[in-house]
């Protein structure tokens with residue numbers, strides 16, 4: 320057991336404060352990782368506030384973890400001390416179900432062991448990356464390519480894979496027209512990755528405030544959803560819409576932008592139940608779907624793709640004592656485009 324410094328919410332909705340947590344001893348297949356950087360995902364905020372239902376406290380959030388291997392168990396074969404690595408939203412899964420065997424560990428039929436607010440196979444609560452070290456089974460660790468700086472790579476472990484996976488699944492590429500709704504942490508990665516895949520990219524944002532950024536990130540078109548003309552100009556023109564908004568939308572209006580057989584994939588996970596009008600789907604065999612992060616092998620594929628295409632997150636590096644303020648700024652849509660905590664300041 321190692322005791323490490325961390326930032327935790329002691330109870331639901333409470334501000335995060337400095338504390339310590341225990342990490343298990345390094346087991347045969349484990350690696351001990353010195354965490355260098357960790358991103359702040361909007362999911363951290365939903366969970367600290369118990370917006371998705373009951374959570375486990377104290378909670379150390381953080382599932383966009385980048386660091387360096389500091390120690391390896393005797394049976395570890397994939398990693399060595401000094402390797403640059405990442406951890407995302409899961410640290411284990413059953414490994415035998417149909418989804419785990421298909422490389423879709425995020426859909427493990429037993430439920431994956433989430434990086435925090437869960438109980439690990441060792442029976443101990445899991446604590447996330449707002450801390451200085453973590454012990455994880457090597458099979459749930461990915462390699463961060465040398466071409467990617469660790470700080471800008473951290474958000475790829477959630478925001479990157481969450482947008483890459485559906486873009487690949489729905490075949491975004493040359494000749495396809497993709498829209499990204501919401502230009503936040505996920506949204507800005509969606510724009511960069513869709514552009515790198517060769518798709519034509521449209522940003523649908525509340526206003527034109529971030530238009531210059533959007534075009535620089537790789538968008539071909541940028542429209543304000545507050546302007547009703549957007550919905551007539553783009554009607555029936557899109558193959559795929561990635562919705563990254565953390566709040567409910569008027570879904571019917573967005574369905575009308577899809578071509579026949581187009582799909583709207585909801586990545587945002589609002590805390591409220593949402594209603595949809597099926598009439599706006601049936602006319603053109605449109606579909607509405609969702610997608611959760613990505614499997615371990617696909618996360619590695621995404622990191623290699625990003626390294627090859629020079630894609631990483633646009634980040635604002637903060638100290639640990641700025642976490643609570645950063646949460647407020649995320650809630651106020653005041654982030655360009657991901658806060659990343661320098662864990663040396665914990």
Ligand SMILES: NC(=O)c1ccc[n+]([C@@H]2O[C@H](COP(=O)([O-])OP(=O)(O)OC[C@H]3O[C@@H](n4cnc5c(N)ncnc54)[C@H](O)[C@@H]3O)[C@@H](O)[C@H]2O)c1
Nearest residue numbers: 361362501502503504505564565566586587588611612652
């Ligand atoms: N599906 C998954 O696997 C997965 C993974 C990570 C995050 N998420 C979820 O995705 C959502 C976005 O996460 P993020 O980290 O990118 O958050 P973020 O706060 O960085 O971005 C959210 C974006 O939505 C916009 N927005 C907020 N309220 C809006 C409204 N009412 N109308 C229009 N736009 C609005 C914001 O301006 C911002 O651009 C969250 O709900 C998060 O929990 C899902």
Ligand SMILES: [Zn+2]
Nearest residue numbers: 360362477478
């Ligand atoms: Zn996340």
